[in-house]
Amino acid sequence: MNRIIGFFLVLTLVWACSSDSGSDDTVIVDPVDKVSFERSTMLINWADNIIIPSYEAFSTDLDLLIDSFDTFKEDSNEDNLIKFRSSWMNAYISWQRVAMFEIGPAETVGFQLNMNIYPTNTDNIDGFITTGTYDLSLSSNRSSKGFPALDYLLNGLGEDDASILAFYSAGDKDALFMYTEDVLLDMKSLTDTVLSDWTEGYRDTFVANDGASSTASVDRMVNDYIFYYEKYLRAGKMGIPLGVFSGAPLPENVEAYYKGTISADLFLEGLNAVQDFFNGKHFNSETEGESLASYLDALNTVKDGEDLSALINAQFNTARDLIQDLSSFREEIENNNTPTAMFLAYDEVQKAVPMLKVDMVSAMSISIDFVDADGD
């Protein structure tokens, strides 16, 4: 027994020594210093061509949503309800383009969790409308506002448009309008703060912090990006409602549950945003700038004989193909005893996680700063 331990000790020592001496002949390149890739160029591309334009477009779509609400409030007919709903869907799609940027101003205000916690707390919302007493800035009320609350208010109050309209025509409709408007104004105010912070200062801070350390912009953005992919896109939109983590499906945890038909579209837009960001594709354009993909190429990162950037793109594409063939997530989960097709798609989404979280970050010498459980 002791001899075995001794043997292992010797082995360990030998291994430790040889690994040190090995680094003399195998030149280990410090990717940041030795490879001709400028992190700052990538940061500028991210900020100026992706992040800020995405926020601007989202802000515009949110304004349009508020406009269509105002129209509906003035004249609460079915046509205006449908337009209001359609603006909500537009803005919700647009949101998928900014949700991953939970850094700087967005992180400070808790943008993601203030805009899009679902399932929404309908008991709270009903109570707030009845009492008229609420403070939407409280963290305990984050699950009673944002896009999911609007989903309930637009799609969940009744079975069809006529019965939903009835709520907006009833004697106590003012309270309902008031709450809906307060939810919209809260979203608007958060969005204005985030966008103006970016354009009035944070953009320069972000770009200037171009080093390589756990607090540098690239390292933090990559962490936030992977966290978004793993937690919000993979788990939030698919895994949790599928029951991957709980064992039983939870269809009511689908994004835009009350609308029912758009959850896969929201996911796909999120996936597109993730892939476009990976490739440094400018917002609403085919032009590509410096990106995680070009960074990996500059580092010449190869896995199993293939470029890692190509492998990651191929994985995103495979996942997209499978999801495009699905019905809405709510239908997939509610109409199938075992939603096999959605599980298969989920597995393809999951396969990109180790590519990003292990292979990509190790090539870039970035350490992951989050863990799955929060350790209460």
Added chain:
Amino acid sequence: MNKYFLAFTAIAGLSLTSCSSDDDSLELSPCDNCFVEFEVPDSYVFTRNGVSTVSFDGQTTRIKMGQELLSNFNIPTNTLDDLNGMFAHVEGDIDFEEAALNESDKSLRSKVAASADYFSTNATDQAIIRGDLDGFISAQITDVYPNWDVAATAGTAGQLADGESTRYVNANGLEYNQMFAKSLIGSLMTDQILNNYLSTAVLDEVDNVANNDADVVEEGKDYTTMEHKWDEAYGYAYGLNADQANPNADLGADSFLNEYIERANGDSDFEGIADDIFDAYKLGRAAIVAKDYDIRDLQAEIIKANISKVIAIRAVYYLQNGKTKLEGESPNIGGAFHAMSEAYGFIYSLQFTRKPNSADPYFTKEEVDAFLIDLLDDGDNGLWNVESTTLDSISEDIAARFDFTVAQAAE
């Protein structure tokens, strides 16, 4: 098979010694364990005439009471009587959801700061400590519940976001539920185990040794008193595990000591501490059956050292975790205060730790009180003003009395 196992245990015990020998640690001579030649089961199963002699329902009951109290702490419709009823239950009162708890004659509060070694002649500190825990409950009702729907700021109680969670803090940023739960780990579980049931004052009380030597069981029971005392020490650590003979299979079964043995064990720097604790419990119990009290006492010392260490590791962990969350561009204040409230409770619990082969805790009550004052006196508003140098200096002071570094505990 059993002899190999024992040899291994002896080595484990020795390695523990050598690691911690800088301080007031175990002094094992190499052959203390060498001649153990009695039966040691693979799991915590002990029988007499084919009937189990292991029993610790009282401990399981109290842990369950703690769980219910904890889950009610943050329900702002509760009254002071509701929570006090759960803390200081009286047999027959309807305080709990679970009927069996209502029928029980057990109470949490009566076992807080109640160990033979530390409190049999120290009613003063006992009263002060029970008063502290009473105070956490009453302040939750009077200070925090009224501000449930208010955003907390420096000097004002209320709520703070912490990721997806919401934390409810007092005017100094402290969460009473965390302070209470983590203080209970020390003042109830740790104190009862280390300073009561593993104490020779309890194990060898009156004619326990003679009765154990002669296999004289308690009236109507299958166990000797000494066996039972040891099992009660075991129950405060493992009372809620699904398989109580193999508790490490689902460690983390409660929100108290069991959970934090798991957390400490989950840090690679301390991996194995859960097995060290369980193995010592098992070997010590087997030693009682074999009437080998030296080996029993040796295992008691191993348990004391390791459970004390768990408390210290978690105190440092949460201080450092809180510090990290306050740093950076977008500090997570809610998360930081949550962590530091846990740290508060673990620091509080240090006064109930026990240095092996000694009559003393790793930190005296006075030292603990000084830490807690230090934690909150960087400004007028407690945690709202806490400085990272304060968090570091308390962390260093705690780690210095153990065989680990701040960095090891911080992960």
